[in-house]
Amino acid sequence: MIADRDVTAQLHARGDVAVVVPAAGAGVRLGPGGPKALRLLEGEPLLVHAVRRLAAAPSVRLIVVAAPPADVDAVHALLAPVAPVTVVAGGAERQESVAAALAAVPEEVAIVLVHDAARCLTPPSVIERVAAAVREGADAVIPVLPVVDTIKEVDGDDIVLGTVDRSALRAVQTPQGFRATMLRAAHAAAADSHTDDAGAVEKLGIPVRCVPGSDLALKITRPIDLALATHLLALPDPDPDAASA
Ligand code: CTP
Ligand code: MG
Numbered sequence: 485m486i487a488d489r490d491v492t493a494q495l496h497a498r499g500d501v502a503v504v505v506p507a508a509g510a511g512v513r514l515g516p517g518g519p520k521a522l523r524l525l526e527g528e529p530l531l532v533h534a535v536r537r538l539a540a541a542p543s544v545r546l547i548v549v550a551a552p553p554a555d556v557d558a559v560h561a562l563l564a565p566v567a568p569v570t571v572v573a574g575g576a577e578r579q580e581s582v583a584a585a586l587a588a589v590p591e592e593v594a595i596v597l598v599h600d601a602a603r604c605l606t607p608p609s610v611i612e613r614v615a616a617a618v619r620e621g622a623d624a625v626i627p628v629l630p631v632v633d634t635i636k637e638v639d640g641d642d643i644v645l646g647t648v649d650r651s652a653l654r655a656v657q658t659p660q661g662f663r664a665t666m667l668r669a670a671h672a673a674a675a676d677s678h679t680d681d682a683g684a685v686e687k688l689g690i691p692v693r694c695v696p697g698s699d700l701a702l703k704i705t706r707p708i709d710l711a712l713a714t715h716l717l718a719l720p721d722p723d724p725d726a727a728s729a
Contacts, residue, residue: 493546493569494545494568495546495547496542496543496544497545498542499546500545500594500595500615501543501544501615501661502544502546502548502589502590502597502664503538503546503547503548503597503611503659504550504582504585504586504598504599505534505535505547505548505598505599506582506585506600507519507531507534507549507551507552507559507601508553508575508578508581509574509578519552520601521559521601521602522552522555523710525710525713525714529562530601530602530604531549531559531601531604532562532563533604534599534600534603534604535547535549535566537606537607537611538611539567540608541608541615543615543616546568546589546590546593547567547569548571548588548589549563549569550574550575550584551572551574570588572588578679579678582598582681586667593664594663595615595619595661595662596661596662596667597614597615597658597660597662598662598681599611599658599659600658600703602704602705603658603701603703604704604713605722606658607698607722607723607725609698609725609726610697610698610700610725613696614626614627617661622661622693623663623692624661624663624682624685624686624691624692624693625692625695626656626661626682626692626693627658627695627696627697628657629654629655629697629699630650631653631654631655633650634647634650654694656680656682657697657701657702657703660680660681662681666685666690667685670684696725699716
């Protein structure tokens, strides 16, 4: 059992990418229930949906999942039929979960992606796009979408201070891709808590490149997101990008 969880569990031997999957969160905003990654979407845990799409991306050589500490064995059993994965115990903060999984990635893998289990419908085309941008030379890559809402800056009393120029804003998704050495350095240097790994890399002064994200890479956060994801799963061709992946 322990040997199964060893980092030698490989997916596509020709792949050059390791994916770290933080999946240890409680899912408080989703309402009462078990850990979010294990909640069901059309009968399957979110984590299964996420790992199936990662495993379909040819660049992905290995996957390391950070699971809720009480569920490490259950998660390993759940994912074994889906893909060979390494499962480690996550931490109290997302950042700790990422660090625990990153520690299990062998040094010789040069490209690491960090992908939220909660973005469980992210298509393989986005995973490949992020990996390709790192392979082509970027140290850090994030998938983004334009911001569609008008954004206001407000003061502590909810009085509007001004309207932000949204043309310069981007909403950020995962997977975020990194040269492995860069991600390790950023994590080692990060003093403050961060929800976004690219944020830690930015603090090192390293340029972060944006590539197009996908509506399918939405993060399941609130109950309405689960309803939307259920609908997206039923679409005949949910990934319009697939042909150009
Ligand atoms: N995550 C993690 N370890 C934590 C907290 C979060 O691995 N201690 C993971 C989640 O499982 C999720 C991703 O980080 O895949 C993004 O976090 P978020 O969407 O905030 O998920 P939760 O923390 O589970 O949700 P909530 O904040 O509503 O409790
Ligand atoms: Mg959270």
